[in-house]
Amino acid sequence: MSVTRTTCPYCGVGCGVTIDPSGQVTGDRDHPANFGRLCSKGSALGETLALPNRLLSPRLHGKAIGWDAALDEVAARFADAIAQHGPDSVAIYGSGQLLTEDYYVANKLMKGCIGTGNMDTNSRLCMASTVAGQKRAFGGDIVPGQYEDLEQADLVVLVGSNTAWCHPVLYQRLIAAKQKRGTRIVVIDPRRTATTEDATLHLAVKPGGDVALFNGLLIYLIDHLQTNHLFNSSVTGLAAAEEMARAHLRTLERDTGLSQAELYLFYDWFARTEKVVTVFSQGVNQSSAGTDKVNAIINVHLATGRIGRPGMGPLSATGQPNAMGGREVGGLANQLAAHLDIDGTADRDLLARFWKLPRVADKPGLKAVDLFTAAADGKIQALWIMATNPMVSLPDADVVRRALERCPFVIVSDIVADSDTARRAHLLLPAAGWGEKDGTVTNSERRISRQRAFRSLPDGVKPDWWAICEVGKRLGFSEQFAFQGPADIFREHAALSGFENDGRRVFDISALDGITAADYEGLKPFCWPWRKGEQPTARLFADGRFPTPDGKARIVPVAPRPPVHTPRKKRPLILNTARLRDQWHTMTRTGIVERLGQHRPVPQLHIHPDDAGDIQSGQLVEVTSDWGRALLIADITADGRAGEVAAMMHWTAATGSGAEIGPVVNPAVDPVSGQPELKHTPVSIKPLATRWQGLLILRDPPVTPPKAAETLIVRQPMEGAWVYRLTASQYAADPSTIPAPSGAEFVSAVDRTRGKIRWAAIRNGQVEALFFAAPADQKLPDAEALIALLALNPSDPDMQASLLAGRLTQTAPRSPQICICFGITQEQIETAIAGGCQTTEALGAKLRCGTNCGSCLPELKEMIRHAAIVHA
Incomplete structure (x- = not known):
């Protein structure tokens, strides 16, 4: 085996990655996007390959079926909807996680063969x-x-x-x-x-x-x-x-x-x-x-x-790895492939001739927010969602929930079966994940790179492009989807970019319209345009020529205007949404890596001291808008402006039940782009007295707990087990909120005087799960000590009784990890600073923190500055 060169599946930087035969992930020193650098998320890619709850077969209404039956069902449902309600009754909602070849055939199916513009993507939330x-x-x-x-x-x-x-x-x-x-x-x-x-x-x-x-x-x-x-x-x-x-x-x-x-x-x-x-x-x-x-x-x-x-x-700076590649092939509802204009008759005719179709979609489709609103209103009869989790990422998530509940047939193509969206699908299709995909992506500087597979597809899993093509054939378009692999799709994509292109469309990679399979496999990163007979062009517009009718750029008159919804007496604060350093989107992959969860392990609401009132850091708070509510842990900080609060967008029903911010967020959109107002939602906040706390430890892969009123449930991977921490404003939580293992024998102990609850789930003589609950003013056993004992597989009844009683040696609370690359904790860094390390270079020399990806450097500088102030 040789080293495989591929790309990172996270942000739009498009970093090159190398995988050696042992599976070691490193940055590609020859890739011009990163020259060998990787961030904390990219460095941990090798730890995300064995996903828990991996979807490995199609499931119809929860039952496993074969691929032929699944694809027949998709085609039949689409055909019936189109026959009864017209082409605009079906839709695809894609993702910047799709490869360009996946995007191309999806767009060809919808805007070409079916003739509807209803092909949009979560890039609408990112770069529209x-x-x-x-x-x-x-x-x-x-x-x-x-x-x-x-x-x-x-x-x-x-x-x-x-x-x-x-x-x-x-x-x-x-x-x-x-x-x-x-x-x-x-x-x-x-x-x-x-x-x-x-x-x-x-x-x-x-x-x-x-x-x-x-x-x-x-x-x-x-x-x-x-x-x-x-x-x-x-x-x-x-x-x-x-x-x-x-x-x-x-x-x-x-x-x-x-x-x-x-x-x-x-x-x-x-x-x-x-x-x-x-x-x-x-x-x-x-x-x-x-x-x-x-x-x-x-x-x-x-x-x-x-x-x-x-x-x-x-x-x-693009948010997703292939947001731009999707735009090149018409992934947005108001675009056609190859930067052709859906509103232009000549462009539509050109595309129809190239695809050998009588016509293509003649009007823009529904943009993301409008698409799910239409589904909630009963206007969408079949909806295919690919590689994304709109229940978490879209604003006003309750509308998304109603859309998925009301739509007669929802298909979700994903790598796991337990996302917030997948749980509401009628049909699940197991898609190829990172390491199994083969195709191209385009990063924020227009650089096209190969994403190569270095793992075999698991049995029952198929690439997205293949599933789309098979549905297209079943709908009667065999000629249009006679692709044998991603290289065939890329050739057609390249040929379309140059078809009757007189220079009006800058996107042109026609130099590759005859690329062989071998050359496609070895394709090196390049920036478009790469026209036939020319070299790739990296920097554009130096000559002052633009692809407009008169060759001139437009300076567009714009006027300041306030957001659609502004604070008022009932909702006096502005909610901003943000991202964590070490997590990606809805944590499907990064959320299973223990070290990536150490830096910011709980969902927080960042509140300015002037707005906090009696709220203390670490307290449970409820944030409420006109659209929904969420439970978060307060963090009182002056990092934001007074009158503004901020929350991270990653938490889901599986990783932070109660903390999902999507239901809270303002659904207003830009009238031109259709992009939602995700950074400006009027909200109110109130403290919730934390009266009850719980700790659940599971050996098995994680499960999704049901929602409970005024209860926050946060999941973390830890030392080969899964830890759930529960925080509630009630003295006794509803037992149904505890995701207990099925098929186990339960041994429980209840101390009603002190308000304590404990149980152990035992299967075949082995403890599979432990649960402890107590009032907030009492200590719970230490999770790390419990996990260490569980690792011994205690079968002796006395040891199991000790576990249940929580009679364990208490360990010191774990210090948060600041440097994820080398596992360096806050305590270690503070000790080194106190010992004389007054620069990041000195800390790097002593502890190695900040010397790899550099993501922790800003925090190291803040810690050095804080120590200097404290000791001044």
Whole structure:
């Protein structure tokens, strides 16, 4: 066996990964996205291969069936719905976890063969505003720059991006450039995050203030003669944008929440620095004004010519590994494949001729939020969900639940059967996971890379592209889906990109339309476009030419406007949603790795001290909006602005029952992009007295506990067992909330005087599970000590009785891990700092923390600074 080169399945950086014959995962030193670096999540990929509760056969209404029967059922349900209700009664909801080849055939099935635009993706929640803004400005969904621009810039502006946690490898490239070249870093974010630790300037902008901030910058640049008069011949709309921006200049400080001194310092730096890169991410996109925010950022780069040249330009940092690849093949409901326009008659005719179909979809389909609302209203008769968990990721999750309950037939293709969404499916299809997939992905700098399989498919598991093609054949389109493998699909995708393309569409990889299977297998990373007879083009627009009818870019007039829903007396606080450093989306993979759960093990609500009142850190709190509620653990911190709270989006019914934030989140959407307002939800909070606590330890793979009123149940992997911690506002929890093993004998003990409950589940003489419950003011046994005893497989009744009694040697509470790569705890780091390690370099030399992926470096700096303050 030789080393396999593939890509990481997490964020849009698109890091290269190598797998050696022993299964060891390392960064690919030859991949231009990461040059060998990996973040904590990527480094732990090898630990996510053996998933608990892996879906290994199709299941119809909970019963295992064969693939032929399953695909016959999908085709029949789709055909019946189309015959009775029309093509718009069926839909596919995909994911940036799909490979481009999967996306291509799904889009071909829906928008080509079936003729409906109802093919959307969770990229709608991630990058749709960027897509819309780039199309308005450039005439196409095109990221102009490269990652290397971060290393060549003199000023890097990070807007709505906690890059240190969400794109750690890019962040480490930026910090290395700062150390080498003195690059200034400006972070524009309402919250103080790990990213602000290395910022030269942090602008804690008011939520929704981005348009006003960049409009103000545009006026400053115009007034200080910083517009590029040579480049202005390549743009239109500057006068209209200036007029609109000036109309709101008087309220700039109010709209941004920033002082005049802060604003002018940033504006002066931008004006005096030629090489400026502006990186923006979900804090910009996930807004009811997201598209306008994107255009406000692009406007200042177009007006000053800071685009298309080394070290300058706007750069969208994509959230998912193949969000851009999906967009290339029409994964969004308002797109067609190969960047063709669904609203354009000529484009539709071109695609129909290429696919040899009489017609293709002639209008946009339903975007994500509207799609599930339509299903909840009974308008969708068959819905196929692939590689995503909309019950957790979409706003107003109760509508998603009603959609899945009301839709007559829901298919879910996934790798596990126990996601919040999969549990509501009529048919489950077992899909290939990372390490088993074969195809291509495109990262945030337009770089296409191969994702190669290095594991055989488990029996009963199939790739998504194969399942889609088999359904297409059953619906009568055998010619359109006669693919033998992903290389065939990629060839057609490449050929379509160049078909009758006169240069109007920048996306063009027609140089590969005849690629052989062997060359496809060995394909090295490249940036599009790669036109026939040319070399790949990395950086675009330096010549001032754009794919618009007149060849000019558009500076788009945009005006500040408040979010759709704003705080009021009943809901006085703003909820922001964010991401954890070491977890990915809904924790299907990362949530099974013990070390990835050590840094932030519980779902928290971050509350400013001015808003906390009597709430204490560690207390159970309820956060409520007009759409739903969640239970979280309070964290009182001044990292955010007063009047604002923040919660992480990862927790699900399986990993944090009660803590799911989706039901709380505001479902308002951007009118242009359809992207939801995930960063701005009016909420109220109230403390819940913690009267009861529980500890459950299971040997078996994890299960999903049922919901219980005012009870938070958090799951963690630990030392080969699964630990559930329960926190409730009642003295006695409903026993039905405890996910007990089935088929076991239960031995219990109840101390009614002290309010304690204990039981052990015993199967074949071996303890399979332990449960302890007590009032909040009493101690529970130590989980690590219990697990250590369970590992001994105690069968002696006296030992089992000791377990049940909880008579164990108490161990010191586990210190949180700060450096996940090397397992270095907070206690170890604090000891080293007290012993004289006053720099991150000194800590790295002593403990190795911060010397691998670098994700912990911001926190190490904060700990050093805090220690200096305490001992000053």
